[in-house]
Amino acid sequence: xxxxxxIILVITMTLMLFVSPEEVLSAFISGGEKALALAVxxxxxxxxxxxxxxxxxxxxxxGKCAKILKPANKFLFGTLPEKxxxxxSLNISANMxxxxxxxxxxxxxxxxxxxxxxxxEYAIAMFFVINATSVQLIxxxxxxxxxxxxxxxxxxxxxxxxxxxLLSSVxxxxxxxxxxxxxx
Amino acid sequence: xxxxxPLFFIFIFVFAFIKKVKPxxxxxxxxxxxxxxxxxxxxxxxxxxxxxxxxxxxxxxxxISDFLSPVFGFLGIPKELTKLVLIKPFSGSGSLxxxxxxxxxxxxxxxxxxxxxxxxxxxxxxFYVASVxxxxxxxxxxxxxxxxxxxxxxxxxxxxxxxxKIM
Numbered sequence: 001x002x003x004x005x006x007i008i009l010v011i012t013m014t015l016m017l018f019v020s021p022e023e024v025l026s027a028f029i030s031g032g033e034k035a036l037a038l039a040v041x042x043x044x045x046x047x048x049x050x051x052x053x054x055x056x057x058x059x060x061x062x063g064k065c066a067k068i069l070k071p072a073n074k075f076l077f078g079t080l081p082e083k084x085x086x087x088x089s090l091n092i093s094a095n096m097x098x099x100x101x102x103x104x105x106x107x108x109x110x111x112x113x114x115x116x117x118x119x120x121e122y123a124i125a126m127f128f129v130i131n132a133t134s135v136q137l138i139x140x141x142x143x144x145x146x147x148x149x150x151x152x153x154x155x156x157x158x159x160x161x162x163x164x165x166l167l168s169s170v171x172x173x174x175x176x177x178x179x180x181x182x183x184x
Numbered sequence: 185x186x187x188x189x190p191l192f193f194i195f196i197f198v199f200a201f202i203k204k205v206k207p208x209x210x211x212x213x214x215x216x217x218x219x220x221x222x223x224x225x226x227x228x229x230x231x232x233x234x235x236x237x238x239x240x241x242x243x244x245x246x247x248i249s250d251f252l253s254p255v256f257g258f259l260g261i262p263k264e265l266t267k268l269v270l271i272k273p274f275s276g277s278g279s280l281x282x283x284x285x286x287x288x289x290x291x292x293x294x295x296x297x298x299x300x301x302x303x304x305x306x307x308x309x310x311f312y313v314a315s316v317x318x319x320x321x322x323x324x325x326x327x328x329x330x331x332x333x334x335x336x337x338x339x340x341x342x343x344x345x346x347x348x349k350i351m
Contacts, residue, residue: 001314001326008235012242019243027241031234034277038233039226047218054214056196059203097188105221107317115322125329128317132310132333133340139305145283146301151292157301160347164306168340175332 045101053090053102062086065093076130076173077123078182084113084120088127095131098140107131122182126173133172134165225319232315236274245270260345264289264296268303269341273310273334280304295348302344307337 016024056062066073066082066089073085080088087110094102110127114120139161146154200207239245249270253263261269264286272279283304290296310333314326 012238012244015242027237028234031237032230035229035233039222043222047215050218051211051214055200055210058205058210059199111317128329129333132308132313133336134308142301142305146292149287149292160302161305164302164340164344167343168336171339172336
């Protein structure tokens with residue numbers, strides 16, 4: 001991340017030096033403003049989801065949901081500590097259902113939980129790739145936008161999207177299995 | 185689809201009653217962690233947004249776009265969609281705006297719009313996920329996972345343009 005960040009920053013700022021040097025600082029600041037706006041909005045969304053999901057967890061339902069996904073998780077991640085397995089399962093189920101407000105807090109919790117143990121680098125990499133290649137089954141935001149723009153058969157993109165998203169996840173999972181070593 | 189979330193919420197709270205979990209206390213307790221959460225990811229959000237902003241404003245995004253268009257075209261990605269493919273790994277809001285532009289320009293029913301939808305729906309904001317999920321995490325070496333994710337997402341973009349031609 002450091003390398004990517006540094007390289008892009010230097011290239012872009014050098015480019016701007018020739019075209020619009022006065023905009024460098026303002027780009028930094030407007031980036032920060034956007035981040036703050038998003039953070040405020042997300043605090044509220046997270047608050048709601050963390051509240052609901054805490055009830056979900058305390059009723060023991062998340063454990064049940066994790067149990068159902070356990071074979072799949074085992075295939076993907078190897079053996080996970082119980083709590084990490086719960087968060088990973090919640091994150092992936094929320095992802096599939098398109099509950100985007102719930103995926104991020106569960107994703108962060110899952111990563112933090114996995115990091116407590118040794119030999120989970122592989123599982124963490126796999127978890128990241130699965131999240132980063134998207135496993136959402138129903139692209140709800142796209143559908144809403146298409147309806148707004150007056151597409152008559154807005155849902156005709158659902159099947160191609162599912163196929164494309166499956167393809168990217170399968171490629172991602174295979175590459176992780178090929179290129180990242182499983183320790184422990 | 186719109187019933188999914190309300191039903192899910194009702195189910196949880198009804199189940200809480202059965203299991204004698206205190207709904208008010210438990211909900212509030214969960215909410216408590218939201219602010220520390222947001223605070224811990226804020227610095228990473230700033231970095232990723234600064235990056236996105238510079239990427240767009242410097243013209244690097246359109247430079248790369250022009251440069252890659254022929255390559256993308258060779259793989260079947262129309263040049264009108266190059267920008268979307270490039271911006272998607274960085275920013276959700278940026279790519280949603282690009283998607284709207286494509287709708288406005290070419291109509292929501294066009295081949296371009298449909299391919300754009302599939303591209304948008306089948307890939308994720310890779311850099312955003314990397315920065316937020318790993319906010320304050322010990323894992324630093326994400327190079328391989330990022331490259332793998334970008335490659336896999338790119339494959340799905342190529343596939344998206346192909347499948348929208350035949351479906």
